[in-house]
Amino acid sequence: METFISVVIIFGVLIAIHEFGHLIVAKKSGILCREYAIGFGPKLFSIKKGETVYTLRLLPIGGFVRMAGEDPEIIDIKPGHRIGLLFNHQQHVSKIIINHLDKYPDAKLVTVETADLEKDLVIKGYDSEDGELIEYPLDREAEYVVDEQAFQIAPLDRQFSSKTKTARFLTIFAGPFMNFLLAFVIFVVYFSIQGVPSNAPKLGQLVENNPAIQAGLHQGDRVIQIDEQPINAWQDIMTYVNHHPNSLLTFTIERNNQQQKIDVKTNARKGPSGKQEGFIGVYAPTKHSFVASLKGGVSQTYFWIKQELVGLKMLVTGAVGLDQLSGPVGIYNVTGQFVSQGFLIVLNWAAFLSINLGIINLLPLPALDGGRLLFIIVEALRGKPIDPQRESIVHFIGFALLMLLMVVVTWNDIQKVFLH
Known part of the structure; x- marks a missing residue:
């Protein structure tokens, strides 16, 4: 169960950040984003903020941002279609009722002659009362209501396909970019906690039940030389120890501004090349700073x-x-x-x-x-x-x-x- 929860959380965050990249750049480019979804399948939770519905879906295997103009519009109003219209205070159409007209007694009933929801934003239709052909201007944020669910219309300039190639490219690229940015942030957090590996000639964390700690070496000891070999960097320590498996080495260290010699008997293990390498159970030193x-x-x-x-x-x-x-x-x-x-x-x-x-x-x-x-x-x-x-x-x-x-x-x- 712990593994399952960890996988769901990790992939949930990765997908959410990826799709957020698409969403934020799309909105900055003026694209109408109908839905921001984490997962696929049936909705578990949804909330609408502004013009976008944010949803959590059953299957945590991906996500999407539904942008206007990427797919055909949800509804196509054709001539002869009987619809209801609701108006704002400027007498522009604010809602287009597609079906279940009986549930909207205040709606003006119209038989459609032509409907343009993208360019001219106008509906021409015959009034149900006197049969007169009337032109009804649409509000740019008008909604059409299907099965009592509202969907905002998408004027052409709010659609993905109408944007410049640069805007579309950046909108798509923003998803992967956010994943790289997230990785960078995670690594910064990791190094802030763990510390950044350093090449200073010092001993980092010591591993229990290994030669270094058994011989009396301490974390933070500065290694001046091993045997007669001068040490100037952590890599010098590793190289010398690796080349001396099952050997007794004399470490000259500095601790509390005093030098002392400590004998350490190395252990042996098989290295990447297949040859025996020495080891004493010490990690590289680390340094803690925001810049590092x-x-x-x-x-x-x-x-x-x-x-x-x-x-x-x-x-x-x-x-x-x-x-x-x-x-x-x-x-x-x-x-x-x-x-x-x-x-x-x-x-x-x-x-x-x-x-x-x-x-x-x-x-x-x-x-x-x-x-x-x-x-x-x-x-x-x-x-x-x-x-x-x-x-x-x-x-x-x-x-x-x-x-x-x-x-x-x-x-x-x-x-x-x-x-x-």
């Missing part, structure tokens, strides 16, 4: 972005296969392992997942943010927009292929976790 935490956040975010890109390159070139990818089951399993290791480990894992989500979304594949950005770039190169219907078909096919890939990856995860 900021620098650590930048360097760690850059490092993991670079590692993700290297991994993608290996996948594309065939250096690694699809069986090396992890999906929801694999991520759930790894998260469970990290949860048992403490809050700071989970914090690091959340930052990595945020970077992963940002990188994956920027891939130039249909149905992902990267695919949508690619269409905007192609539009800029062509000098004219791509047919929306064709773009929708490409995104649909891309989404189907992504779902197929998810099934394959999930099956691989199940085999790794449960069948091995």
Whole structure:
């Protein structure tokens, strides 16, 4: 249960931040955002603030911002349609009642001749009382009511498709960017708590039941030399110790402004190269400062972005296969392992997942943010927009292929976790 709650919280935050990026830039660009949703499926909770409905949905597997102009409008008012109209104090239409007209006795009943809810913002219709053809201007924030649910109309200049290529590009890019920003913030918090690794020739945290602490070394001791080897940096300590497994080393240290010598017998373990390496159970020293935490956040975010890109390159070139990818089951399993290791480990894992989500979304594949950005770039190169219907078909096919890939990856995860 602890793992499940952790996964829901982590992915809930990652998705919420991602979609918030889309939402805030869209609103700044003047795009009407109908809904900001976390999850898919049936609504569990919803609240409307301003012109946007904020919803929490049942399946925590994603989220979306529904922007006007991305999809066909919810209702199409055609000639001959009988509707009801409610007016504001300026005598502009404030509500268009599409059905259940009997529930709105104050509405003016009209038979539609023409309706333009995007450009001219006007409805022409025949008055039900005298049959006269009348033109009714619409308020820019007028709503149409379907099954007693209100939806704001979207004038053309409030639609996603009407915005400049730069505004659309930034709106889409803002989602992945927020994931990178979130990772940076998490790393800054992590380093503020844990401290930033330093290359100073000092001893950091000592591990219980290991040679360093057993020999009497203390955290914060400054190492001047080991045997006859001068020490100028933490890396010098690590290099010398690694090269002397199962050896008795003499540490010359400075503690409380006094020098002393301490003999330490190293242990041995197999290193990455397969050879025996010495170790004494000491972590690198750390320093605590806001500036150091900021620098650590930048360097760690850059490092993991670079590692993700290297991994993608290996996948594309065939250096690694699809069986090396992890999906929801694999991520759930790894998260469970990290949860048992403490809050700071989970914090690091959340930052990595945020970077992963940002990188994956920027891939130039249909149905992902990267695919949508690619269409905007192609539009800029062509000098004219791509047919929306064709773009929708490409995104649909891309989404189907992504779902197929998810099934394959999930099956691989199940085999790794449960069948091995």
